[in-house]
Every structure is written in C-alpha cells, then in structure tokens.
C-alpha cells in the first residue's frame with residue numbers, strides 16, 4: 001500500500017503527544033518487523049498468560065468460575081477476531097470483473113458496519129463506512145468492499161488512518177484514483193470515559209480523483225445522506 005497523505009479530508013497528524021487526545025503518526029499501521037514470526041496459537045497462549053496477570057493485578061479472583069476462562073477468551077478474540085486484520089494473510093482476496101455494461105456512474109456502497117478498536121485505549125470504535133468509486137474498466141463484487149472495510153477495521157486503529165487505508169486499498173484494488181471513503185463513528189473511549197460525551201460522533205473522509213470536484217462530492221453525500 002502506498003504511503004502518503006490523502007488529497008483531502010479531515011484528519012489529524014500530530015507530532016506532539018497530547019494527554020488524552022487521538023492522533024496518529026503515520027498512514028501505515030505501526031507494526032514490528034517481526035510481527036508474524038510467532039504463529040497465532042502461540043500468540044493466544046502468550047496473551048492468555050499476560051491477560052491473566054492484568055486481571056490478577058486488578059485484584060480479580062481467577063478461581064471464580066465466571067472469570068477463570070476470561071484470559072483465554074480474550075486472547076483468542078484478540079488474535080482471531082478483533083485484531084485479525086493486522087496479519088496480511090487474513091487480507092481478503094479480490095477478483096476483479098470487466099465492467100461489461102460500461103457502467104460509468106458512481107458506485108456507492110453505503111452503511112458498511114465498522115467495528116474497530118481505538119489504539120489509544122483498546123476500546124471499540126463503532127460506526128458506518130460509505131465507499132464510492134468510478135470504475136476505470138474494472139468492477140469488484142460489493143461484498144468485497146465490505147470485507148476490505150472489515151479487514152482494515154480489525155486492527156487497533158485511529159479513525160483517520162482507517163479511512164485513508166481503505167481509500168488507498170480501493171485505489172489499488174480498482175486501479176483508479178476516483179475513490180471516496182467517509183466514516184462516521186462513535187468512540188467508546190470518548191463516550192464512556194474521559195469527557196463522557198455520548199452525543200458526539202466523529203466524521204472522517206478521504207476523497208480522491210473525481211471526488212475532489214465539489215459537485216461529484218455533493219452527489220456522493222446526497223446518496224449517503226438522502227438516499228437519492
């Protein structure tokens with residue numbers, strides 16, 4: 001995936017570390033070079049041990065029937081579900097089709113469910129992604145767009161990076177610059193702790209190619225918000 005800034009869109013890159021704010025340092029997920037040298041089963045075992053320690057430090061009694069399997073459950077969930085998108089081997093394979101009908105209008109896939117995790121607090125980010133593109137000769141099954149959104153969501157994330165990663169993937173996958181991604185999401189770290197603002201949601205966008213034209217962008221936003 002190409003590293004770089006999106007052509008437009010609201011996002012924050014902040015080199016300083018504010019106390020309780022959300023920032024990101026790069027478009028790429030910061031990942032160690034040895035990230036996949038141990039296999040998933042070993043990771044589950046290691047995380048189980050560490051999570052058990054965290055619970056014990058918190059003072060929980062791990063002999064209680066309700067708690068005794070929690071470390072294992074959390075470890076499996078982290079490796080096999082919540083953070084499975086860290087591992088490139090879980091990236092969905094994509095088949096492209098010729099655009100036989102010469103459909104040259106905007107294709108919009110809206111309300112794609114997003115379940116991600118804030119990388120600063122490890123609590124959920126829950127929202128919807130809206131993705132659009134103009135075919136440059138190839139089209140992709142719509143369910144693949146959903147799967148790609150899910151793949152990048154299943155990582156510790158910041159919403160801005162998630163938005164740009166999906167846009168970059170769409171550009172590469174469909175061999176076009178004409179891509180738009182909009183995500184609206186609630187961050188449980190904001191809603192349930194810290195400032196405890198339950199009514200705010202965060203909107204991020206990444207517009208490229210034809211979507212830099214405000215008429216095209218408005219058309220996309222009308223599809224998303226009015227369904228027309």
Ligand SMILES: [Zn+2]
Nearest residue numbers: 118120121189
């Ligand atoms: Zn957070």
